[in-house]
Amino acid sequence: MVKIGIVTISDRASAGIYEDKSGKEIEKFLRENITNDFEITYKLIPDEFEEIVKTLKDLVNQKCSLIITTGGTGPAKRDVTPEATREVIEKELPGFGELMRMHSLKYVPTSILARGIAGVVKNSFILNLPGSPKAIKENLEAVWPAIPYAIDLIEGDYIESPSSFRPKKK
Numbered sequence: 001m002v003k004i005g006i007v008t009i010s011d012r013a014s015a016g017i018y019e020d021k022s023g024k025e026i027e028k029f030l031r032e033n034i035t036n037d038f039e040i041t042y043k044l045i046p047d048e049f050e051e052i053v054k055t056l057k058d059l060v061n062q063k064c065s066l067i068i069t070t071g072g073t074g075p076a077k078r079d080v081t082p083e084a085t086r087e088v089i090e091k092e093l094p095g096f097g098e099l100m101r102m103h104s105l106k107y108v109p110t111s112i113l114a115r116g117i118a119g120v121v122k123n124s125f126i127l128n129l130p131g132s133p134k135a136i137k138e139n140l141e142a143v144w145p146a147i148p149y150a151i152d153l154i155e156g157d158y159i160e161s162p163s164s165f166r167p168k169k170k
């Protein structure tokens with residue numbers, strides 16, 4: 001079974017001030033784009049560096065092949081998701097952040113403020129998305145096609161997804 005972690009990082013959603021719509025948007029996207037069975041571990045935490053690091057490490061140790069975070073990627077004082085992610089990953093994959101920002105400019109000029117990164121550690125691929133619910137699909141539609149193959153390369157679970165791309169083996 002494919003294991004996936006969804007981590008919503010939001011002071012206000014984690015305090016119950018508003019409902020976490022962004023985590024639900026990630027789940028919706030995955031259900032629409034993955035055709036084999038998968039199970040989701042969901043976490044809702046505040047913008048606290050140590051808590052983010054611990055949550056990501058726990059999901060890596062639980063062998064989640066894909067871990068998607070939402071929130072805490074901007075320039076505000078409490079936005080520390082990229083820093084916490086960098087603390088956990090072994091290799092950064094800069095193309096994902098570059099493409100997400102380039103693609104998001106079509107939707108909103110302030111997408112230049114997002115600092116989300118992607119990277120790999122052990123058999124896990126970690127991706128940061130912005131916090132706004134509408135940003136989820138806008139970013140995932142750009143980078144999703146390369147994610148299942150990236151997970152193949154780190155020997156994670158095999159994700160079946162007609163909307164993804166795998167280079168043909170020679």
Ligand SMILES: Nc1ncnc2c1ncn2[C@@H]1O[C@H](COP(=O)(O)OP(=O)(O)OP(=O)(O)O)[C@@H](O)[C@H]1O
Nearest residue numbers: 008010011012013019020021022071072131132133
């Ligand atoms: N998980 C979420 N669910 C629903 N709406 C969200 C979520 N995260 C962010 N938003 C919305 O997107 C807007 C911009 O996101 P941003 O990450 O700046 O929120 P924020 O103000 O930093 O949230 P917080 O204080 O909870 O960390 C927020 O004002 C909020 O309306």
Ligand SMILES: Nc1nc2c(c(=O)[nH]1)N[C@H]1C(S)=C(S)[C@@H](COP(=O)(O)O)O[C@H]1N2
Nearest residue numbers: 071072073074104110111114130131135138
């Ligand atoms: N596609 C897309 N990207 C987006 C947005 C959006 O609405 N759509 N919001 C932007 C805004 S306003 C901010 S501040 C940054 C960082 O958001 P975060 O701090 O919630 O992670 O993401 C940006 N990227």
